[in-house]
Every structure is written in C-alpha cells, then in structure tokens.
Amino acid sequence: MTDAEDAPGYQGYITKNTVTLAEVLKSAGYNTGMTGKWHVSNTNGQKSPEEQLQWLNHQKDFGNFSPLDQYPTSRGFDKYFGNIWGVVDFFDPFSLVNGTKPVKNVPADYYHTDAINDTAVAYIRNFAKYTKPFFLYIAQTAPHWPLMAKPKDIAKYEETYKAGWDAIRRERYRRMSKSGIIDTAQTPLPKRWKDDLAWADNPDKDWDARAMAVHAAMIDCMDQGIGRIIDALRATKELDNTLIIFLSDNGASPENCTAYGPGFDRPNQTRDGRPIAYDMKKQILPGNELSYASIGPRWANVANTPFQFWKAESYEGGVHTPMIAFWPKGIRTKGGEINRARVGHVMDLMPTFVELSGAKYPTTFRGNKVFPTTGLSMVPSFRGSKSTGHSMLFNEHFGARYARSGDWKVVAKGDDRHWQLFNLAQDRTETKDLAADFPEVVKQLDSLWNKWANTHQVFPKPKKAR
Known part of the structure; x- marks a missing residue:
C-alpha cells in the first residue's frame, strides 16, 4: 500500500499532482x-x-x-x-x-x-x-x-x-x-x-x-x-x-x-x-x-x-x-x-x-x-x-470493486470476476442478488466501471507482485 510500485496509480504516497x-x-x-x-x-x-x-x-x-x-x-x-x-x-x-x-x-x-x-x-x-x-x-x-x-x-x-x-x-x-x-x-x-x-x-x-x-x-x-x-x-x-x-x-x-x-x-x-x-x-x-x-x-x-x-x-x-x-x-x-x-x-x-x-x-x-x-x-x-x-460512484481496492448509479449497485469481491446486482433503495443490506433478472443493468454498470477504472489509474496494475 505504501510501496512505490511500477504503475502510475500505485505510487504509495500523495503525489505532486494532488493537493491536501x-x-x-x-x-x-x-x-x-x-x-x-x-x-x-x-x-x-x-x-x-x-x-x-x-x-x-x-x-x-x-x-x-x-x-x-x-x-x-x-x-x-x-x-x-x-x-x-x-x-x-x-x-x-x-x-x-x-x-x-x-x-x-x-x-x-x-x-x-x-x-x-x-x-x-x-x-x-x-x-x-x-x-x-x-x-x-x-x-x-x-x-x-x-x-x-x-x-x-x-x-x-x-x-x-x-x-x-x-x-x-x-x-x-x-x-x-x-x-x-x-x-x-x-x-x-x-x-x-x-x-x-x-x-x-x-x-x-x-x-x-x-x-x-x-x-x-x-x-x-x-x-x-x-x-x-x-x-x-x-x-x-x-x-x-x-x-x-x-x-x-x-x-x-x-x-x-x-x-x-x-x-x-x-x-x-x-x-x-x-x-x-x-x-x-x-x-x-x-x-x-x-x-x-x-x-x-x-x-x-x-x-x-x-x-x-x-x-x-x-x-x-x-x-x-x-x-x-x-x-x-x-x-x-x-x-x-x-x-x-x-x-x-x-x-x-x-x-x-x-x-x-x-x-x-x-x-x-x-x-x-x-x-x-x-x-x-x-x-x-x-x-x-x-x-x-x-448520482454515480465507483471504487476498487485490491480487486474488490463496485459501481453505483442511482439505487443500482454492482459489487464483486476481490477474488470474484462476476458482479452481483442490488437495488439499495429496497435492499440496503445487499441480500437479494438481481443480476440474473436485470442483465442489461449489470452490463451498463460494468461498462461504466471499466471506463472509470481506466481514467482513474486503477489500470494499469503493477507488474510486480504486491
């Protein structure tokens, strides 16, 4: 986390392109x-x-x-x-x-x-x-x-x-x-x-x-x-x-x-x-x-x-x-x-x-x-x-990730390639996975997440083992 690694988003410190x-x-x-x-x-x-x-x-x-x-x-x-x-x-x-x-x-x-x-x-x-x-x-x-x-x-x-x-x-x-x-x-x-x-x-x-x-x-x-x-x-x-x-x-x-x-x-x-x-x-x-x-x-x-x-x-x-x-x-x-x-x-x-x-x-x-x-x-x-x-939020942390748009949220654990989908207005504790019922929502949020990840230095990932 605090190591300087070989990718722009993983320098391990507050870089000179940011302000506190x-x-x-x-x-x-x-x-x-x-x-x-x-x-x-x-x-x-x-x-x-x-x-x-x-x-x-x-x-x-x-x-x-x-x-x-x-x-x-x-x-x-x-x-x-x-x-x-x-x-x-x-x-x-x-x-x-x-x-x-x-x-x-x-x-x-x-x-x-x-x-x-x-x-x-x-x-x-x-x-x-x-x-x-x-x-x-x-x-x-x-x-x-x-x-x-x-x-x-x-x-x-x-x-x-x-x-x-x-x-x-x-x-x-x-x-x-x-x-x-x-x-x-x-x-x-x-x-x-x-x-x-x-x-x-x-x-x-x-x-x-x-x-x-x-x-x-x-x-x-x-x-x-x-x-x-x-x-x-x-x-x-x-x-x-x-x-x-x-x-x-x-x-x-x-x-x-x-x-x-x-x-x-x-x-x-x-x-x-x-x-x-x-x-x-x-x-x-x-x-x-x-x-x-x-x-x-x-x-x-x-x-x-x-x-x-x-x-x-x-x-x-x-x-x-x-x-x-x-x-x-x-x-x-x-x-x-x-x-x-x-x-x-x-x-x-x-x-x-x-x-x-x-x-x-x-x-x-x-x-x-x-x-x-x-x-x-x-x-x-x-x-x-x-x-x-x-209206939209995204994150990624050691592979764990989510994308949220309005009340819809897709989320995945770090070791899981597949998204789960939840409606937070009806299910704030994420108990009912709706991914199979609304595949078009999953596809849309997956696209938004990848766009965000590529413009916010989630990618490229460091080449060396973390």
Whole structure:
C-alpha cells in the first residue's frame, strides 16, 4: 500500500499532482495542524528482516520513517504529531514524530490515543490565540489492531460481550430501528457470517468476549479524548463557529493480525526486550502490549450491523460508514437529523471546505498540474437544501470493486470476476442478488466501471507482485 510500485496509480504516497486539504486552506489564510496516523507516504523498510525488527522494537535507529518531503509538514500542515506508518503499539508507537523530529522515548504511562487527542487540545489552545481561522485534522489510530487499551477502560466492558455475537447483533439492530437510523423494511438483517458456530458452542468465547471488550475500551478512550477536544473549543470560545466532522474511513476490519506474525510493521519485542506473543491458539488474553491480536471476521460482522462484510470489501459493510457534522452557527437543519437522501463520499470534503473558506481549488500547485476534484459540496445539505449528492460512484481496492448509479449497485469481491446486482433503495443490506433478472443493468454498470477504472489509474496494475 505504501510501496512505490511500477504503475502510475500505485505510487504509495500523495503525489505532486494532488493537493491536501491543508495546502488548499493555507492559501486562504488558515493555520493548519494534524495529529495521529499519516500512512500516506512511502515506508522506508530496512535491508534485512533482522534490522527491520530491531527498528520496530526501538532497539536500533535507522533515521527517517519516510522521505521528509512526504511528511505532513511538507504537505500543508504547520504542526504535526503522530505516527508516520500505519500500525502501532499503543503504549510505545513506532514511527512517532513531532513535526519531522523522531520522538525516541515516551513516558511510562503513555497511551497513543490520549497523546493524539491531548496534542490536538494543545494545538487548539495555541491556534485560538490568533485571529486567523484554523484547520485541524485528527486521524485516530483506534480501534485499529493491535488490541491494546488501558485496564480501567477495559474493565467497563468485561461483561458486555459475554452475551455473544447474535445477542449483540440483534440488540444493535433493534436500537438502530428504534432510533430511526434504519428502516427495517429496506434494511433487513442478513444472516450472521458463518452462523454455523453458535456462541454457546464457541470454545474460545472467553477470549472472544475479551477481544471485543478491549476494542470497545479503545473506542471509549477515543471518545473521552474527543470530549476534551470539544471542551477546549468551548473554553476558547471557538466551539459555536467551528465545523466538526467525524467519520470512519471504512467498516470494521476482519483481519487476523496474529496470523501475520512479526515483520514489516509488527514488532516481536518491546523496547526492553520482552517477547510479544502472536497467539493463534487464543490462550493469551489481549489488551496489553505483549500480544498482537484483532477482533476477527465474526466480531467485524457484528460491528458492521446491519451490513454484510467489512473493510477491504466493496459491499456496504466495507464502504458505508456514518458521518456526523456539528456546527452551531452554520448548520441550519434540526440537531440530530439523519440525512439518508444524499449519497456522499469522502472526496466531498474538499469542495465543502473550499466553499466555506473562500479558498480556490488550484489547477496547478508548486509548478505541477493538479487533478480536478470530483467531489460535491455538502454546504447545501448543511443549509437545509435538498441535495441528492452523487448520482454515480465507483471504487476498487485490491480487486474488490463496485459501481453505483442511482439505487443500482454492482459489487464483486476481490477474488470474484462476476458482479452481483442490488437495488439499495429496497435492499440496503445487499441480500437479494438481481443480476440474473436485470442483465442489461449489470452490463451498463460494468461498462461504466471499466471506463472509470481506466481514467482513474486503477489500470494499469503493477507488474510486480504486491
């Protein structure tokens, strides 16, 4: 993902033909800051697996974690604190930097989610001293694996997930229906993934309940930190005129990171030489930094209720995530209102921020031509106007792909050449494949997807193995 490969669309970093939100907003006079996960620059791996592990273990220093001209401070951010690589030990993260300077030691009570949010609070207090507006991007690492949380947060959820997959999933579905988030007529609850194993017969139920408790604790800690950020905005009298947008980049992950074992971005020892367990037998309970574990596909399926599948797939469970917008002085719709009519995408943030800030989206930047944005501003929705958003959307990720036109969506897994077809207006959870009934729709969407893929650098694919 972050390797520079031999195809234009697979360079592994934000190329010079693009601009970041921070770069555009700086042109409109904004102060800019970022905390958290970067993970959009080429990763400088070491020559041997042994040296790579020594680096990951904080036992040897090999310098910069990526080319410095790809760091956040080279892409529009005045301030940055966080991890350049993606995966981290939450108690002692690899690739941690302040600006461009590596943070070589952390306090004994360090926890990364707290540091990300508390640094954001410090940035807000600093930015509030100036008359210039500010933009702050906070990229949480939680609840990405490895499952690591503070004991006091885990304790809150020790009993919660002992009810098992089905009970938790049914209760989430019930609450979504009761609160009006979903219409059960259009959003039926599909069968649970691999429901042949009942919770009562699960030989690993103690481990599995603990894993989800740690996952919940990680989210709880993040939520506490977001509360401190809001408190800081309130204390500096910035809250009412600050647009806050909260969203997730994808559905919950089904990965079994334990099976990956140590290497690349996963250490095998702590800084002081204690071994880290990759326990495939589920005998070591997750939570501290001495184990690398993740929730796995069954809990990911539950976490993505009511949808099917998960991160890396193009079904709704992988790509359909909620977004919350808060702006007391700017949003005119009723608080708590749910907008189901507008089809949105993360690319909509750029034109939204351009419109609100008065910035201009450039055609060139630092002497390079810039790709035009294909996003649509969300400002009309904020102001109470009707907006349907995108009439068509497409994606591709490691072979998984979809094409959406209106309510029709074709989708395929990464290892499947054949499309499935769903009508999302009637079946948001993709339970009834209509491909055989409407082959002409499949053909049309297949043609649109291929046109998009060939004009958006999905093709050519890299020649070397990924």
